[in-house]
Amino acid sequence: MAEARFSVEASHIxxxxxxxxxANPIYCDEAHARETEPGGIIAPPTFVQASAQFQPDYRLRPKIGEPWFGSGATPSGTLMPPGDAPDDTDAKQEKKSGAAAGGLHAEQHFHYHRSVRPGDVLTMTTRPGKTWEKQGKRAGKLVFSETITEYRDSTGELVVTARGVGVRTERVIEQEG
Amino acid sequence: MALTKSELSVGQTHSAVVVDNLSRTQIVQYAGASGDYNPVHTDEVFATKVAGYPTVFAHGMLTMGLTGTMLTNFVGDGRLLDYGVRFTSQVWPGDTLTATATVVAVEEGDGEQEEGPVVILALSTTNQEGREVLSGEARARVDA
Structure with a gap:
């Protein structure tokens, strides 16, 4: 179980x-938002996904002073370029893993207890859910795993419950999610 | 702004073009806003030479966010109770996506958080070739 804090700010929304x-002005115009049913700026429905910004160990964000696996002088900053590595194992391994970093996103579900608003300080608690396997036609074996994240406000009340499903594939696929 | 139960009928649809000719820059813009900088979405060199894709592709969550625009414009601000999707095909630069919500049912809410009626919607987002890139469902509060 991992926990992190997410301060919701109007400029980020x-x-x-x-x-x-x-283009809905409820996401940026306080004067307009006051006249709406929510009565103020709220966040769009998928906004809590931006909590990645606040997870200290999130691996899909470059970190100061650490090598990044995207391209620089070579196609990947942390792998030997394909074909150049002595036995090419790392590059092949990376190619096989689908999106090359954490697999692909298969499903995402949000349950809203209330709207997210600027000024909210959300505490995120993440726990693993179910894991299952499926045999894909083109991608080989597919391994699905579920992650459940609860976003609570400073009073401990639930704001959003999120359930994500990730999938890892044996082979790169171009058209199948 | 909000929907009214009496205006809704099962099978009724609402559609919107949620992105026209998706740019690589918009994918990068989403990476910056969401914090997901996976180079398969933002780095053409990595996506093609290391990961083996024909080009970069959109985050699934960008497709869900784009589809959410159609959804909140339809049900009204702050009305969503549930929004869930499956990513059924990848979204590439140049794609034009059309998102559609179809009314599946109008039910009474649970009486607690869900005072009053609730609309249940089936969601589908397709690209310019008619291929479905996202399917899902949503529930939203509507006026009695």
Missing amino acids: MMFARAVGD
């Missing part, structure tokens, strides 16, 4: 809404 192409 605005940037997130822009990124998902949502």
